[in-house]
Amino acid sequence: xxxxxxxxxxxxxxxxxxxxxxxxxxxxxxxxxxxxxxxxxxxxxxxxxxxxxxxxxxxxxxxxxxxxxxxxxxxxxxxxxxxxxxxxxxxxxxxxxxxxxxxxxxxxxxxxxxxxxxxxxxxxxxxxxxxxxxxxxxxxxxxxxxxxxxxxxxxxxxxxxxxxxxxxxxxxxxxxxxxxxxxxxxxxxxxxxxxxxxxxxxxxxxxxxxxxxxxxxxxxxxxxxxxxxxxx
Numbered sequence: 001x002x003x004x005x006x007x008x009x010x011x012x013x014x015x016x017x018x019x020x021x022x023x024x025x026x027x028x029x030x031x032x033x034x035x036x037x038x039x040x041x042x043x044x045x046x047x048x049x050x051x052x053x054x055x056x057x058x059x060x061x062x063x064x065x066x067x068x069x070x071x072x073x074x075x076x077x078x079x080x081x082x083x084x085x086x087x088x089x090x091x092x093x094x095x096x097x098x099x100x101x102x103x104x105x106x107x108x109x110x111x112x113x114x115x116x117x118x119x120x121x122x123x124x125x126x127x128x129x130x131x132x133x134x135x136x137x138x139x140x141x142x143x144x145x146x147x148x149x150x151x152x153x154x155x156x157x158x159x160x161x162x163x164x165x166x167x168x169x170x171x172x173x174x175x176x177x178x179x180x181x182x183x184x185x186x187x188x189x190x191x192x193x194x195x196x197x198x199x200x201x202x203x204x205x206x207x208x209x210x211x212x213x214x215x216x217x218x219x220x221x222x223x224x225x226x227x228x229x230x231x232x
Contacts, residue, residue: 056084061096061128061136068139070116071146074176078112078139080126096126096136106141116143146178151187151222153215158228160197160207168203168226170217187217197228207231 060083068076082092098108102122108114114124123138150173160166170187171180189199192214199205199215207230216225 056086056088058082058092058128058130058134059085061092061126061134063124063126063136063139066137066139067142068114069142069144069147070114071174071176071178072116072118072143074146074178075113075115076141078108078114078124078126080112080136082128092126092128096128099125099127100141101125101138105143114141116141119143119145146174146176148220148222149173149175151183151217151219151224152180153217153224153226156226158205158226160205160228160230162207162209162230162232165204165206166228168199168205168215168217168228170203170219170224172219172222183219184217187219190216190218192216196230 062081062083064079064081065076068078070076078093078098080092080096080098082090082095084090093112094110096112098110098112100106100108100114100122101124102120103117105118105120106114106116106122106124108124112126121140121142124141125138126136128134152171152173154169154171158166158168168184168189169182170184172183173180184203185201187203189201189203191197191199191205193211194208194213196209196211197205197207197213197215203217205215205228207228210230210232212227212229214225215228216223218224
């Protein structure tokens, strides 16, 4: 093996010995290879964030009231409450889809307002659109005869001259939206003192003698008194 003392290196990897000899060498690919550069994260395509699998979701729809009673033509407002998986709640009345099982008895609007149409009962339900779709329990609307609140007589007091008459009217006041109904001709009328004033089935009171008498109208167990004063 020949050993040469190197004096200098020419460009292009030419090795020149001190005795004037020239030695060529091949470049080492492993030493000349450019260093690898890690890609810049900013140059990569955007990646969508994964869905939050822990986000609360609706799992129960509750309709209130559970039962309600109205007269034909009257309304009842139902409310839907969404209960989430984390036990929080929100009003979903305007979000759910409302349905009446028997629309001939009761109708219901998109806002949960039910109207009684004829006597009977119908289930009212609300469905969360989802996903997933969730239907509430059944709430019931009972459409029946209006509940009686009282019987009243108009006017509440009256004056009449002996020999003259004054007309009284009897009304039944109902619950809900049902309007008062005149029951003058079907009520039972009575006077506390017929020596002062008499009353007939039409509600007409006649003054007989000086003083004050209590005139009472009775209908279906409900009574309404009014005072009639007889003068000269």
